Amino acid sequence: MRTDHLSFPCFLGRRVHLGVTGSVAAYKSLELLRLLVGAQVGVGVTLTASAQRFIGAESFRALGAQTVDTAMFAESPAEAQLGDPFAHLTPGKSAQALVIAPATANILAKLAHGIADDMLSTQALAFRGPLLLAPAMNPAMWAAPATQSNWRTLLDRGAIAIGPACGDVACGDTGAGRFAPVEHVYAEVLRALSPKDLAGKKVLVTLGPTREAWDAVRYLSNPSSGLMGACLAMAAWLRGAEVHVVAGPTAYDFPPGVTVTRVTTAREMLDAAAAAWPTADIACCTAAVCDFRPVPPSTGQGRKLKKRDLAVEAGAGLAISLEANPDILRTLGEGKREGQMLIGFAAETHDLLGQARLKLAEKRLDLIVANRVGVPGSGFDSASNTVAVLDRAGRSEQWPELPKPEVAWRVWDLLQLL
Ligand code: CTP
Numbered sequence: 001m002r003t004d005h006l007s008f009p010c011f012l013g014r015r016v017h018l019g020v021t022g023s024v025a026a027y028k029s030l031e032l033l034r035l036l037v038g039a040q041v042g043v044g045v046t047l048t049a050s051a052q053r054f055i056g057a058e059s060f061r062a063l064g065a066q067t068v069d070t071a072m073f074a075e076s077p078a079e080a081q082l083g084d085p086f087a088h089l090t091p092g093k094s095a096q097a098l099v100i101a102p103a104t105a106n107i108l109a110k111l112a113h114g115i116a117d118d119m120l121s122t123q124a125l126a127f128r129g130p131l132l133l134a135p136a137m138n139p140a141m142w143a144a145p146a147t148q149s150n151w152r153t154l155l156d157r158g159a160i161a162i163g164p165a166c167g168d169v170a171c172g173d174t175g176a177g178r179f180a181p182v183e184h185v186y187a188e189v190l191r192a193l194s195p196k197d198l199a200g201k202k203v204l205v206t207l208g209p210t211r212e213a214w215d216a217v218r219y220l221s222n223p224s225s226g227l228m229g230a231c232l233a234m235a236a237w238l239r240g241a242e243v244h245v246v247a248g249p250t251a252y253d254f255p256p257g258v259t260v261t262r263v264t265t266a267r268e269m270l271d272a273a274a275a276a277w278p279t280a281d282i283a284c285c286t287a288a289v290c291d292f293r294p295v296p297p298s299t300g301q302g303r304k305l306k307k308r309d310l311a312v313e314a315g316a317g318l319a320i321s322l323e324a325n326p327d328i329l330r331t332l333g334e335g336k337r338e339g340q341m342l343i344g345f346a347a348e349t350h351d352l353l354g355q356a357r358l359k360l361a362e363k364r365l366d367l368i369v370a371n372r373v374g375v376p377g378s379g380f381d382s383a384s385n386t387v388a389v390l391d392r393a394g395r396s397e398q399w400p401e402l403p404k405p406e407v408a409w410r411v412w413d414l415l416q417l418l
Contacts, residue, residue, distance in 0.1 A: 017091035017319035022050020102136030112150035139175030200241030208248035212293035226250030229286035231408035333364035
């Protein structure tokens, strides 16, 4: 699963403590550590005794954990001299979030009842910041009344639930209890570390290309990957917004906290976006919508058109009729009510600022992000973007080439200054 839409540059200096308990899914916590370290988050780790039956401390050290606690008490006086006698209080003092991933039924029971009989449960009892729990266990253990009661207790106290997912578990059973996808755990941890300056806002984002069928196997589209829109959606969600994504065909996946409507054509995208717009505070249209759709010959409905039926010889031309698609951003602009904010993009090969200014006015936008397409380091299917940003008051800024996650983060910063 891709995580480049989560590579935000603002977590340097933030710290999280990762607790790992004894589940077959313990090995997945290494991937979580790798992702967090890649985002420049400082990570301390505690492995319970059971976790160490599945996975060793050296792997965590090798992947960049700043500390790895494996026991409450030192094994020997020499070790005791080297260790920190107050390591059970360190996460509470230095980390901004505690995530236990995977979390077994046993640790949930201990946390619910305030039992502190090993290093992790003691650290958790002394931790006052956000507690994130990603359970992993057999479906019967998850469904057990004791586990469900403990889980409700923890959620009532404000713990953040990550999963569990439904599906096959290691023992061969199927049901709820699977460890959530590690990218979702990662996204939730970043959310716990992010500012909440978009809390209370409902944000609608259109992203990706649209695909317009000509017959059952051929279509018109463009190379948009959806990365820019996925970064804007994730940045808004991390910063506390309620986010609804309307996505054309794209490889990007979103955590369960984000509402996602997947569509194929421009007309489907319009229907989904127009339905969500009346209750949204902000819409950000990044989708590379196909302005035209092919008109399929009547014989092309639901089947592959045959060359012989089209009577096209090799090297001969074939005329395809196109008809105009609706303009989604313009439609949202026409229906914009007092207090709503609308952000558009402009993909241009020439006269970037002039074209962007026209679109800002014609589509009744509050902000437009103009990017050059057809050049390296910007536009479609690129990891970075070189943009100019213009607002309704006539202000404009030119930004250098930046990774798309950073462009997204800055767009939300700027919007709040309008
Ligand atoms: N847009 C849209 N629906 C369309 C076309 C564009 O919502 N049918 C939105 C895009 O998501 C973007 C903005 O309008 O936010 C500008 O898109 P762009 O492709 O740059 O320009 P167009 O308006 O399509 O005009 P042109 O192709 O002539 O440049």
